[in-house]
Amino acid sequence: MRLYSTLQRKLVELPPPPVEIGIYVCGPTVYQRIHVGNARPYVIFLWLRRWLTGRGYAATLASNITDVNDKIYAAAPGHSSELAEQATRWYIEDTDRLGLGRPDAEPKATETMDDIIRLIAELVASGHAYEAGGDVYFRVASFGDYGQLSGQKPDQMTEQEPNPLKQDARDFALWKATKEGEDTSWDSPWGKGRPGWHIECSAMAAKLLGPAFEIHGGGLDLVFPHHENELAQSRAAGQEFAHIWMHNGLLRLTGEKMSKSLGNVQTLERVLDEWGRETLLLFFMTAHWRSPIDFSPATMEAAREQAWTFRNAFLHPPERQPARGWEALEAALDEDFSTTEALAVMHEWRAAGQLEQLRRALTLFGLETLAESERAPAELEEMARRRQAARATSDFAEADRLRDEIAAAGWEVRDVSDDPGYQLVKKD
């Protein structure tokens, strides 16, 4: 299997199974409900873990929850930990609704503090970091490969807010001394404080996956500075760290009038309420994981239609010549995990009526519910029967009236040749 890696800027071959594949994905900073965009890496990497597991790998997925951070302090002055706890519950609740299960580990920064402090101390001891006024900074000049991941040239970076404690404008904080108004702090060799933004990921990844692991994932917007800094810290500490760096494309919001303010993002909660999990998952499948994807009513509507055609295949199986076998899906996903090609293969199976194969593929993507049909309430069954009776006596006015009534209840009646002569299908 091959995956595109930002670090090597090319497709990188995974070692053949069975081997352990450690995957670390940057999860959210918890201070509000996550938005649809945050759900993309969550979905992609849970799918990937499923696929790798099915391919015979021992895949372990770790995805962190950053629960100490400037943004959390800013969002809830004086009670940041309560907000972090609340937002963590929201995150679990919202992502649970995707129905894909959970990562193998979801470490919290606040529960990894010993490892974080130990890692910083190591970097200080080896001269890759220095203490200044209770803060600790990473010495970028001490790490020759800095900039390798993002392609950013260190000498071209400019500092936004000059920090006199830094020896070099490019240096970044590993540890920050507690400031006025911050309601949480931890003891460290450098006094009370809390970790900087990047260090927690280095510490958690090493703790859970070891000093060398296969895949590190996250949104494209994390390449710099977050991942560049993670890589620098961990490599400077003598770890190989991640081999392959996967960065998913970002969601773009279009087709909706922007409310001018920054608050135009849609929460995952709202999207799930409005469109349902099946449509959202299918929507994510319609773009390659590295491509940007437009989130709009039109693109979501198209995804919903695709869900509908898959569902219909199980209600009314077509009989056609057999299409390609399972290996077609393997070929699609083994080459840079192309869900778009996988989708094309699945449509092929749908049209060919290869339903068991299709069901297996849908299950992989958490869409097995499309293969299940819901039983209609008894009163609707009764109405459908009365409609059949009306049709039998050519009372089409009554038959159409009943059909409208059933439709109003959110169901569709279809005339079929099989036994009861009708079929009730729930509409979205």
Add this chain to the structure above:
RNA sequence: GGCGCGGUGGCCGAGUGGCUAGGCAGAGGCCUGCAAAGCCUCGUACAGCAGUUCGAUUCUGCUCCGCGCCUCCA
């Protein structure tokens, strides 16, 4: 300004040096009391300009346009 990605038929979105992506929407037909679902048929696209080549949408260069990142960001 620096780094990087991309421009494919009405829309979304793959892919390939010469041979079918796929989905949605649309047109016609079959089926149906009418529908729905399903089936059949239909679109000859690859930003522009040069170049390499027997042949380029696919390789190279340039131009135009769009997007992401450049210490808040999945």
